[in-house]
Amino acid sequence: MKIQTVKFSKSSTTFYFAYGISYLKEIIDVKQSIFLVDEIVLKQHQKRFKDRKVIPIKPGEKYKTQATVDAIIKQLIQLGTDRKTTLVGVGGGVVTDITGYVASIFMRGIKFGFVPTTILALVDASIGGKNGIDVGVYKNMMGTINQPSFILHDLVFLNTLPEIEWQNGFAEIIKHACIKDAEMFAELEANNLKKYQSNKTLLCNLIERNALLKTNVVIKDEFEKGDRKLLNFGHTFGHAIENTYKLSHGYAVAVGMVIACMISESFQNFKHTNRVVEVIKKYGLPVHQSYNAKKVIDVMKADKKKVKDVMNYVLLQKIGKAVVHPIAINEVENIIKQLESKF
Ligand SMILES: NC(=O)c1ccc[n+]([C@@H]2O[C@H](COP(=O)([O-])OP(=O)(O)OC[C@H]3O[C@@H](n4cnc5c(N)ncnc54)[C@H](O)[C@@H]3O)[C@@H](O)[C@H]2O)c1
Numbered sequence: 315m316k317i318q319t320v321k322f323s324k325s326s327t328t329f330y331f332a333y334g335i336s337y338l339k340e341i342i343d344v345k346q347s348i349f350l351v352d353e354i355v356l357k358q359h360q361k362r363f364k365d366r367k368v369i370p371i372k373p374g375e376k377y378k379t380q381a382t383v384d385a386i387i388k389q390l391i392q393l394g395t396d397r398k399t400t401l402v403g404v405g406g407g408v409v410t411d412i413t414g415y416v417a418s419i420f421m422r423g424i425k426f427g428f429v430p431t432t433i434l435a436l437v438d439a440s441i442g443g444k445n446g447i448d449v450g451v452y453k454n455m456m457g458t459i460n461q462p463s464f465i466l467h468d469l470v471f472l473n474t475l476p477e478i479e480w481q482n483g484f485a486e487i488i489k490h491a492c493i494k495d496a497e498m499f500a501e502l503e504a505n506n507l508k509k510y511q512s513n514k515t516l517l518c519n520l521i522e523r524n525a526l527l528k529t530n531v532v533i534k535d536e537f538e539k540g541d542r543k544l545l546n547f548g549h550t551f552g553h554a555i556e557n558t559y560k561l562s563h564g565y566a567v568a569v570g571m572v573i574a575c576m577i578s579e580s581f582q583n584f585k586h587t588n589r590v591v592e593v594i595k596k597y598g599l600p601v602h603q604s605y606n607a608k609k610v611i612d613v614m615k616a617d618k619k620k621v622k623d624v625m626n627y628v629l630l631q632k633i634g635k636a637v638v639h640p641i642a643i644n645e646v647e648n649i650i651k652q653l654e655s656k657f
């Protein structure tokens with residue numbers, strides 16, 4: 315158990331690492347709080363929300379929409395929400411993104427915090443202040459940047475987390491290790507998913523370390539001008555195959571990291587693709603996906619992170635050290651075509 319407050323440009327966030335959700339009563343006035351809870355989490359952990367004002371949120375990305383926001387706002391009004399109300403998002407990244415967004419726009423902004431219940435939300439989505447919703451096929455098209463007041467980690471929720479969600483979350487953990495933390499990478503090499511699932515202390519440490527790693531990257535670059543771009547490692551190619559081949563986000567990012575490692579071999583003289591591949595496999599993630607180069611390139615070109623004719627590709631110099639490397643679009647096209655036959 316550990317409490318740590320971190321300062322962003324306009325506000326601060328307090329982390330409660332390895333606390334029970336019941337500890338919220340020490341942090342906020344729970345009677346004045348409204349809990350936005352993922353419906354599956356609510357069903358599986360009903361007792362933990364006894365005597366709380368709860369708005370259930372339908373699970374999954376397809377509900378990260380304005381329609382859901384409208385429905386929530388209606389309920390907030392019915393529940394008599396005012397400026398003193400705190401919104402608490404309990405769920406994965408979908409719920410934390412929606413909660414942050416609703417709290418930022420409702421009455422021009424009310425207090426909010428998170429209890430993330432997926433590995434991905436614990437180490438990634440709940441951190442950094444980005445929130446928002448999708449508009450049709452456009453992911454995260456609307457949103458704000460606004461930091462939560464608190465993030466409480468209650469790992470008891472993970473007891474019901476499906477295996478695929480563990481794997482998805484570990485893709486981001488491996489990403490963090492690759493770009494920033496060689497020591498953590500070595501720890502991941504020495505362990506495996508089962509070990510983290512059965513050893514709570516080991517898991518707590520890993521999650522805390524990852525949450526702080528992302529926090530530090532964000533603090534240095536809250537508005538995504540530099541270092542924060544490194545968090546896109548594996549995501550350029552990952553995003554391009556995620557929808558086309560109906561892969562989960564973590565699976566797509568895992569394959570994207572392998573491709574980024576292969577590109578790093580040519581541009582950064584990176585020598586450890588095999589180590590990254592082995593770690594990815596260890597955590598139940600794929601290292602391969604056959605793809606159609608033309609389709610992938612078309613999606614990549616439409617990606618909002620593309621700058622004119624050059625792509626800012628995140629590459630590894632070595633394990634734990636990533637760089638943003640501009641590559642001309644036609645060069646990226648050639649590489650993707652070449653790798654299509656190898657892959
Ligand atoms: N804001 C950011 O900086 C940021 C960063 C990364 C991702 N995201 C967003 O996060 C979202 C993905 O988050 P996610 O992977 O957590 O997905 P998610 O919120 O959809 O949760 C995944 C699934 O797990 C279920 N679930 C959650 N906790 C559970 C538990 N403890 N037990 C049983 N089931 C549980 C949910 O019902 C859902 O079906 C995306 O919308 C993405 O855009 C945001």
Ligand SMILES: [Zn+2]
Nearest residue numbers: 486549563567
């Ligand atoms: Zn991701």
